[in-house]
Amino acid sequence: MHEEAAVVTITGRFDLVQIEEAHTRLQDAMASHRQIVLDLSAVDGIDLAGLQLLCAVHRTAREAGVSFYLSRPFPACIMDCARSAGFSPIAECPGGGNTPCLWNEDASDIVGEGDND
Amino acid sequence: MTELPLESFLEEMGDLLADLEAALLALESSPSDGELIGRVFRAFHTIKGLAGMFGFNTLSKFTHEVESVFESVRNGLLTVDSVLVNQLLAAKDHIGALLAACSDTDDKGVGEQLLAELKQSRETTSQVAADENPPLDIGSFLAVLTDYELSRLKANLKEETRLYALDTVYSLEQMESELTKAKGLIKPCGELISAVPKAAAAPPGSCGFTLLFASGLSEASLVEQLGSRPREVDTAKFLVRSAPVVVSPKAAITFRVRFRPSPEILRTGPDPLVLLAELSQLGTCLVVAHTSSIPSLDALDPTLCHVFWDIILTTDKGLNAIRDVFIFVEHNSELIIEEVDDGGTGDGVLDYKRLGEILVERGDLAAEHLDEVLSSQKRLGELLVESQLVTSDKVQSALVEQQHVKKLRLERHSEETGGSVKVPAERLDLLVNLVGELVTVQARLSQLASSSTEGALMSVAEEVERLTTELRDNALSIRMLPIGATFGKFQRLVRDLSRELGKEVEMVTAGAETKLDKTVIEKLSDPLIHLIRNSIDHGIESPETREAMGKPRKGTVRLAAVHSGDSVVITIDDDGTGLDREAIRARAVERGFISPSAEPTEKELFALIFASGFSTSREITSVSGRGVGMDVVKRSIDSLHGTVEISSCQGAGTTIAVRIPLTLAIVESLLVGIGRDRFVLPLALVEECVELTRADVTKAHGRNLAHVRGSIVPYISLREVFDIRDRMPEIQQIIITNLNGERIGFVVDYVIGEHQTVIKSLGRVYRDVAGISGATILGDGSVALILDPPHLARGAEL
Numbered sequence: 001m002h003e004e005a006a007v008v009t010i011t012g013r014f015d016l017v018q019i020e021e022a023h024t025r026l027q028d029a030m031a032s033h034r035q036i037v038l039d040l041s042a043v044d045g046i047d048l049a050g051l052q053l054l055c056a057v058h059r060t061a062r063e064a065g066v067s068f069y070l071s072r073p074f075p076a077c078i079m080d081c082a083r084s085a086g087f088s089p090i091a092e093c094p095g096g097g098n099t100p101c102l103w104n105e106d107a108s109d110i111v112g113e114g115d116n117d
Numbered sequence: 118m119t120e121l122p123l124e125s126f127l128e129e130m131g132d133l134l135a136d137l138e139a140a141l142l143a144l145e146s147s148p149s150d151g152e153l154i155g156r157v158f159r160a161f162h163t164i165k166g167l168a169g170m171f172g173f174n175t176l177s178k179f180t181h182e183v184e185s186v187f188e189s190v191r192n193g194l195l196t197v198d199s200v201l202v203n204q205l206l207a208a209k210d211h212i213g214a215l216l217a218a219c220s221d222t223d224d225k226g227v228g229e230q231l232l233a234e235l236k237q238s239r240e241t242t243s244q245v246a247a248d249e250n251p252p253l254d255i256g257s258f259l260a261v262l263t264d265y266e267l268s269r270l271k272a273n274l275k276e277e278t279r280l281y282a283l284d285t286v287y288s289l290e291q292m293e294s295e296l297t298k299a300k301g302l303i304k305p306c307g308e309l310i311s312a313v314p315k316a317a318a319a320p321p322g323s324c325g326f327t328l329l330f331a332s333g334l335s336e337a338s339l340v341e342q343l344g345s346r347p348r349e350v351d352t353a354k355f356l357v358r359s360a361p362v363v364v365s366p367k368a369a370i371t372f373r374v375r376f377r378p379s380p381e382i383l384r385t386g387p388d389p390l391v392l393l394a395e396l397s398q399l400g401t402c403l404v405v406a407h408t409s410s411i412p413s414l415d416a417l418d419p420t421l422c423h424v425f426w427d428i429i430l431t432t433d434k435g436l437n438a439i440r441d442v443f444i445f446v447e448h449n450s451e452l453i454i455e456e457v458d459d460g461g462t463g464d465g466v467l468d469y470k471r472l473g474e475i476l477v478e479r480g481d482l483a484a485e486h487l488d489e490v491l492s493s494q495k496r497l498g499e500l501l502v503e504s505q506l507v508t509s510d511k512v513q514s515a516l517v518e519q520q521h522v523k524k525l526r527l528e529r530h531s532e533e534t535g536g537s538v539k540v541p542a543e544r545l546d547l548l549v550n551l552v553g554e555l556v557t558v559q560a561r562l563s564q565l566a567s568s569s570t571e572g573a574l575m576s577v578a579e580e581v582e583r584l585t586t587e588l589r590d591n592a593l594s595i596r597m598l599p600i601g602a603t604f605g606k607f608q609r610l611v612r613d614l615s616r617e618l619g620k621e622v623e624m625v626t627a628g629a630e631t632k633l634d635k636t637v638i639e640k641l642s643d644p645l646i647h648l649i650r651n652s653i654d655h656g657i658e659s660p661e662t663r664e665a666m667g668k669p670r671k672g673t674v675r676l677a678a679v680h681s682g683d684s685v686v687i688t689i690d691d692d693g694t695g696l697d698r699e700a701i702r703a704r705a706v707e708r709g710f711i712s713p714s715a716e717p718t719e720k721e722l723f724a725l726i727f728a729s730g731f732s733t734s735r736e737i738t739s740v741s742g743r744g745v746g747m748d749v750v751k752r753s754i755d756s757l758h759g760t761v762e763i764s765s766c767q768g769a770g771t772t773i774a775v776r777i778p779l780t781l782a783i784v785e786s787l788l789v790g791i792g793r794d795r796f797v798l799p800l801a802l803v804e805e806c807v808e809l810t811r812a813d814v815t816k817a818h819g820r821n822l823a824h825v826r827g828s829i830v831p832y833i834s835l836r837e838v839f840d841i842r843d844r845m846p847e848i849q850q851i852i853i854t855n856l857n858g859e860r861i862g863f864v865v866d867y868v869i870g871e872h873q874t875v876i877k878s879l880g881r882v883y884r885d886v887a888g889i890s891g892a893t894i895l896g897d898g899s900v901a902l903i904l905d906p907p908h909l910a911r912g913a914e915l
Contacts, residue, residue, distance in 0.1 A: 016383055016420060023419040030414060048390055049383050052411055053419050060414040084397070085390050086404030086426055 005035035005069070011042040014050035014078075026057050035067040040074065046081050054078075055087070058102045079103075125539070126171050127216060133160050133167075134213050139605050141205055142612060148197035157205070158184065158191050164212060170314075176215050179228045183208045186235045204235050206609075262329075266311045273308060273331035280310075281339065281347035283328040292324055299328055306342050307332030369400065369433045371458035371522055375479065376443065377425035377451035384420055387445055393426070395442045400432030403521055405514035427479075427514040429457075429521050458522045469522045472497050475515040482507050542635060545596050549782050552585075552592040553875035556783065559585040560873075560896035593634070593780050600678050600687075601629030603642055607649055611674060614653050621660050621671040622653050631678035633685050634780040640757055641687070641777060644750040648689050648773055649674060651747070656693030656771055666768070668692065684759075684801065687775045696765040698722060720858050723763040727751035755907045756890070758784065758799050760857055788872035788901065789852065789865040791836050792843030795901035797874050797893060798863065802854040802906050806868055809849045823851055823862060832862030833913045835904075838888065854906050861910050876903060887912055 006029035010022055029036050038057065043050075061068035087103045137160035144153045161184040169177035183205070189195035208231050215228075262270065274280070283303075287295040296312060303309045310329045329350070332339060340346050374396070378389050393404055404426060411423045430439065436454060443452050455478075458469075473491065476482040482501065490500045498516065501507040559581055566578035604626045615622035633641070657663075657672035664670055675690040698719070705711045705725050717725075727747050754761050759777040778784060778801060786797040807825055809832075817823070821832050832851050835841075851862035874893045883889070890905040 019419040023414070023417065027414055047383075047388065048422060048424065049419055052408075052423055053417070055408050055411045056414050056417045056419075059411070063413060081390070084404065085393060085424075086406035086428075087408065 004033070005037045005067075006033035007037045007039055007071075009039040009042070013045040013047075014040070014043045015045065015047040016049045019049045019053060023053060026053070030057075030060060030064060030066060033066070035069070036061060037069045037071055039071040040078060041071060043075050043078060046078050048085060050078075051082055051085060051087055055102060123171065124541075126167060127219075128539070129167065130164065130212075130216055133164050134209060134216075135602065135605065136160055137164075137209050138206065138609060141202055141209065142608050144197055145199055145202045145612075154191055154197075158187055161187060173215070175222060175228070176212060179208075179215075179232065180212060182232050183235060201235075204231065207231055208235065262311055262313075269308065270310050270329075270331070273310070278307060278331045278333045280329065280331050280350040281336075282350050283330070283343065283345065283347040284325065285328060286323050286325045288323045296326065302343050303328065303330045303332075306330070306334050306339060368459065369431050370435070370456055371429065371431045371525060372436070372439060373453075373455045373457045373479070373518060374428040374430060374439060375425070375451065375453040376428065378422055378446055379449040380421040380423070382422050382446065382450070389422065389424075389426075389446075392442055392446070393428070396428060396430060396439070399434050399438055399442075400430055401521075402431075403429040403517050405429075405510070405517050407508075407510050407514065409508045409510050425451075427518070429518045431458075431521070431525060457518065458525065469519055469526065472512070472515055472519060475518055476501070476507060476511065479511075479515065481511045481515070545635070548592050549596060552589050553782060553877075555585055556589055556873060556875050557894045557896075561898060564896040589783065593782060596635045596782075597632040597779070598635050598638055599630050599632050600638060600685075601626075603638055603645070604629050604676055604678075606642070607645070607676060610646060610649060611653065614650060615657075618654065619659065620653065620657050622657050622674055623671050624649075624674045624676060626676045628678035631680060631685055632779075633678075633777070634782065636782075637757060637777055637780065640753065641775075644753045644775070645676075645687065645689070647747075647750050648775075649676070652689055652691040652693065652771065652773075656691040656695075658694055681776070684776050684778045687777065689773045689775075690770065692770040695767040695769055695771055696723060696726075696763070697767060701725060719764075720762070723765065724857055724859075726763065727761065755905070758801070758890070762857065782876060784874050784876065786872050786874040786903070787852065788869040788895075789850070789867065790869055791839070791866045792841045794839070794841060795869070795895060795899065796835065796865070796904050797872055797901050798852060798854070798904050798906060800871065802856065804853045804855050804860065807851050807853065807862075809851050809864055811847060825851075825853065825860075828860075830860050830862050832864050833909060834864040835909075836864065836866070838909065838912075856907050856910055859910075861906070863904070863906065863909070874901075874903065 008022075008025055008029050010018070012018070014022070026036075026038075036057075038054075058068060060066075082103045137157060140153050140156040140160065144150065144157060147153065161180055165177050165180040165184055168174075168180060186195075187205070190197055190201075195201070211227055211231055270280070283299070285295070285299060300309055300312075308331050310331060313327045313329060314324065330347075334342070336346070336349065376389075376392075379385075382389055396402055397404070405428075407425050407427070408423075410425075411417070417423075432438065436456075439454055440447070443450065446452075470478070473482070473487045477484050477487055486506050490497065490504060490506065498509075498512045501512055502509045559578075563578045563582055566574045569575070607626075608624055611622055611624040652674050653672075657674070658666070658668075660670040663672065673692050676687070677690070678685055678687045680686075701722055702711075702717075705717075705722070706713050710725055710728060711717055727750070751761060754775055754777070757777050759775055761776070762774045763771065764774075765771040778799075785800040787800050787803050788795060788797050790796070807823070809823060813823065821834065823830050823832055830851070830853055836845065846866050849864050849866055850868050851864050852868070853860055853862045872893075872895075876891045877893060878891050879886070879889065888905050888909040889902050890908075891903040892900050893903060895901050
């Protein structure tokens with residue numbers, strides 16, 4: 001288990017086309033690292049598959065005790081898409097106890113998610 | 118029909134005149150706007166009618182003449198130009214002047230002259246064909262109908278019956294029986310809405326009525342039934358005016374849609390997000406995604422859809438339009454569409470289903486589980502999630518539905534009832550004063566309760582505190598008025614002033630809906646007029662100069678209001694010449710405000726404009742660009758506990774920002790003590806508190822300067838100012854305030870804490886005491902003086 005962070009970078013349109021590849025990369029990172037930095041700053045679009053995967057990573061990291069960071073800037077297009085898809089903030093994440101929802105107002109400020117328990 | 122008191126007549130007239138002026142000014146820039154023309158016409162017409170009813174016959178006659186000129190505009194025979202707008206504005210002013218004097222005689226023949234001018238402009242166009250029996254305008258009736266009569270009128274118009282008026286004159290003795298007879302005649306034809314006493318004077322000993330009734334019969338058969346010919350009332354404008362209420366084509370219905378697409382949908386299409394977007398085109402749409410079944414990373418097949426949605430949609434397009442959106446996915450998705458609100462307004466519609474009901478209805482919760490959980494006393498949503506009967510996103514989704522429908526119903530309800538009451542301002546002031554007293558008494562009660570051992574007293578005191586806070590907030594919010602009406606007044610000012618000065622200026626306003634306490638708005642009007650006048654007089658250049666500088670001929674003054682915390686910021690922005698820094702500097706040196714070697718920052722330099730005696734002579738204003746009486750502006754803003762700031766770019770314009778607290782009745786403040794005396798400082802001005810030891814004082818060698826984190830802050834010892842001789846504590850406190858960008862400290866013995874200060878004005882004798890802006894009564898019944906830091910600081914400089 002590596003102490004340093006795994007950086008997973010996703011670029012372009014985060015959608016069905018690259019979802020399986022991104023899924024595999026995130027699974028690998030989760031299996032071997034205690035910290036994950038997800039760099040979405042070069043993402044210029046997202047679909048439901050992408051949103052689902054983000055939710056899943058966020059919850060899984062929490063459950064596995066892996067620190068999960070989003071690098072800044074967090075693209076507005078992701079937040080906009082999440083809003084219109086009704087992902088917008090539910091006070092408590094349905095999947096993981098008291099985890100603040102990934103889609104909270106200030107999710108773009110998440111820099112130390114997952115390391116406070 | 119009860120007689121309306123003169124007061125409310127004058128008030129109504131005031132509103133009408135203000136509306137008239139706004140409409141006329143708007144008409145000037147868009148002369149062919151039919152709606153505006155209608156608005157002006159209605160205003161004149163209503164003024165005429167009301168004036169007649171109250172015996173202002175000269176006024177009524179005058180308005181009638183003006184109205185008939187304007188009728189040519191309405192009929193498209195006369196076009197609106199600025200000459201006509203000028204004349205109409207003058208006519209409006211004349212009406213206002215007559216009303217203000219409460220006289221119905223036009224001694225100086227002003228009206229005559231205005232009419233002569235108006236008629237002249239009319240004669241240049243063709244004459245209006247005289248209609249022998251024109252349809253009556255409904256405007257004159259609307260003002261005198263009761264709410265019930267209005268609602269009957271609306272109900273009848275909805276069914277597309279026509280409205281008629283029958284003029285009658287009865288002798289006073291037989292009035293009652295004649296009226297009953299007439300009503301009896303009308304009844305079989307339709308519904309009598311109201312019997313309105315006639316405006317025109319009836320012969321002595323008799324009384325005229327206009328019977329307003331709705332009927333589906335043709336005019337010919339009405340003549341037969343009634344024995345006389347009624348006049349049809351033109352309701353077209355009424356329908357336009359309140360279109361959403363009277364002619365709602367199809368009520369907006371709220372649906373709850375649960376959409377659980379087939380997991381394959383991501384691969385097979387269509388994209389569910391596109392479907393949601395289409396849905397949101399239909400109306401107001403709230404989407405809640407249920408994400409709780411998204412599995413963890415390892416179990417996830419990222420190409421399957423694990424999400425389903427609840428959508429609350431308010432639309433007037435109907436159920437089929439919703440079905441059409443899902444037409445390609447319906448066969449393999451779970452799609453439930455239910456109507457949750459039919460858009461109707463019956464009794465008790467303000468309440469919506471409870472959370473439990475919604476969840477059971479949606480099938481998210483079994484009814485027996487609900488009963489089980491309800492037997493305990495906590496909030497249902499929390500309980501359900503705790504007991505894992507329902508996931509939190511399902512609860513959330515149900516709450517979204519509940520809130521949306523409640524809000525919708527509340528809006529509809531207030532639309533329907535028109536929900537407003539006119540109350541004289543004095544009564545509101547009295548209410549606010551009483552609430553102020555109550556806040557004071559409540560503070561005493563809380564203090565007593567906390568020092569008592571009686572537990573029950575404490576809980577009562579807490580309850581009273583909660584209620585008082587709510588009552589206070591509500592009472593204050595009643596007095597809040599949108600600042601737009603004041604902005605409206607400035608439009609006229611800008612128009613007249615720019616004409617006078619031969620400049621072309623347009624005023625743009627923003628944030629007219631921003632609300633401020635009525636008393637604040639009243640006191641703010643004068644300083645704002647002053648600032649706008651300055652912007653136009655000295656800021657905006659002449660059209661020729663502007664063109665030469667490559668600017669548009671027309672200058673712009675932008676007036677904007679915006680909420681910011683517990684205050685409102687009003688900015689006056691012009692694209693004129695800007696402030697001349699060097700001229701200001703030279704003047705400041707000349708008058709001894711700064712030393713020739715001083716290097717003031719731009720902010721400090723501009724702040725000098727507000728210094729009294731800075732520029733009182735004309736010649737300086739023409740050089741510096743700003744000036745006459747800016748100190749007066751500053752003082753009135755100070756008295757409102759406000760601040761003012763200037764920024765300017767030479768050649769490009771000036772921005773003046775005025776920050777004013779929302780209300781003057783109650784302020785958040787800092788309670789401090791010196792010896793046995795208590796004082797309060799407005800919290801908005803306070804930046805921080807630091808300690809001042811005796812050693813610090815000695816070190817400063819008698820200069821009142823404190824070192825705060827490397828910078829030097831001058832301070833004023835309030836002990837000295839108020840000549841308090843109690844023993845001085847070892848460590849005093851400096852309250853550092855920010856006065857227009859300058860940090861100035863006030864030394865007190867100790868800080869007690871934050872305080873809700875109900876402001877009481879001081880008696881006549883003490884009103885002019887410098888440095889004190891009022892007093893307040895503390896919880897223990899003692900009095901604390903409210904300090905006026907800007908004033909104290911100015912006093913210390915002299």
